[in-house]
Amino acid sequence: MYHVHLPKLERMGLIEPNGNWYDIRRGPRFDDIEPLLRVIDDHRKKLPGDVL
Template sequence: MFNDLLTIVANDYRRCLLLTLLERDRNRERDVRLPDDVAISGAKRDEQVAELRHCHLPMLASGDLIEWHQEDNWVAKGSRFDDIEPLLRLLYDHGDELPDRWLETPVAAK
């Protein structure tokens, strides 16, 4: 189980999305709009959308970590988000202690 969680957060796109959901939850916001609320610095928008839509979102949704609303282009915490939340909190709370680029931070494209 722990190895699976590490695999999930090993990818910049997935980690960024999950950390954004965690942050939104702390701010009492429910959902994350795609791709505007989650952007990886240096990534081209079209490539990011394609990779999220065809790879990462289906993976996270199939594991019930996110609830993906394809038609409206947003995600929310899934029924199993609690499984990964302790790891995300650890990363989020100690991000400033980690080497640069270990955590890709969301770059809002608003």
């Protein structure tokens, strides 16, 4: 399996692989986007289609 988005998120410091790409943890800059993820989660039923 080839991952496209995970390496980008890693370069941004948002995630870190924990030995492999099947076990991922929060990166050092994850806190920067956590408020956005909370807003998305809070409004997931208003999003179009099967986004989440």
